[in-house]
Amino acid sequence: xxxxxxxxxxxxxxxxxxxxCKSCGKVLFPPxxxxxxxxSREFEGVRLSDGGKIVTFTVIRVAPEQFxxxxxxxxxxxxxxxxxxxxAQVVDCRPEEVEIGKPVRLVFRKIQEEGKxxxxxxxxxxxxxxxx
Numbered sequence: 001x002x003x004x005x006x007x008x009x010x011x012x013x014x015x016x017x018x019x020x021c022k023s024c025g026k027v028l029f030p031p032x033x034x035x036x037x038x039x040s041r042e043f044e045g046v047r048l049s050d051g052g053k054i055v056t057f058t059v060i061r062v063a064p065e066q067f068x069x070x071x072x073x074x075x076x077x078x079x080x081x082x083x084x085x086x087x088a089q090v091v092d093c094r095p096e097e098v099e100i101g102k103p104v105r106l107v108f109r110k111i112q113e114e115g116k117x118x119x120x121x122x123x124x125x126x127x128x129x130x131x132x
Contacts, residue, residue, distance in 0.1 A: 015047065016029075016047055016048040016050065016106065016124060017031065017045055017046070017047060017048075018030070018031060018045075018046050018047075018048050018084060019031035019032065019043035019044070019045060019046070020043060020044050020045075020046045021035040021037065021038060021040050021042070021043055022040065022042040022043060022044060023035065023038045023040035023042065024037050024038040024040065026038070027046060027048075027082055027083065027084050028043075028084075029048060029084045029086065031043065031045075046082075048080055048082060048084055049080045049081030049082045049084075050080075050105055050106040051080065051081050051103065051104070051105050051106070051129065052078045052079050052080035052081055052103070052104055052106075052126075053078065053079055053101055053102065053103050053104065054076045054077070054078055054090070054098065054099065054100055054101060054102050054104060054126075055076070055077045055078065055079050055085065055100065056076065056077050056100060057074050057075065057076035057077070057090065057098055057100070058074070058075055058076075059072050059073070059074055059095045059098075060072060060073050060074070060075060066112050066113070067112070072095050073089055073090075073091075073095070074089065074090040074093075074095050074098045075087060075088070075089050075090070076088060076089075076090050076098065076104070076126060078104055078106075078126055080106075086124075088106070088124055088125055088126045089125045089126070090104065090125070090126045090127070090128070091107075091109065091125045091126070091127060092127045092128070093127070093128050097128060098128070102128055103128070103129040103130070104126040104127060104128055104129055105126065105127055105129040106124045106125070106126055107124065107125055107126070107127050108122060108123070108124060109122065109123070109124070109125045110122055111123045111125075
């Protein structure tokens with residue numbers, strides 16, 4: 001992920017910030033300038049729930065070079081408690097432990113090192129949770 005884009009996304013990646021439409025209440029992540037539901041341009045900032053459940057997932061066995069040492073790993077679509085869906089890596093478990101409907105919790109982790117200078121990029125990943 002190129003550094004300028006990553007820097008723009010820091011509020012979402014570090015603090016799970018979303019925007020909530022003041023007209024219809026739709027929560028948007030990442031934040032947008034125009035609500036796709038009602039067309040409003042007025043939003044308030046909200047923090048997303050850090051818990052949710054797995055909606056679907058896939059096991060990555062052949063990965064891009066920067067993630068090759070992590071294979072096999074799981075990437076899942078997760079529905080958070082406030083209805084927002086995100087895509088995130090599921091960590092700290094074996095791929096066979098992951099199932100649709102399992103509860104997860106978002107955690108802050110290193111995503112990758114970028115470029116020759118080794119810039120560290122952080123963001124959210126999921127861990128399996130015993131809480132529903």
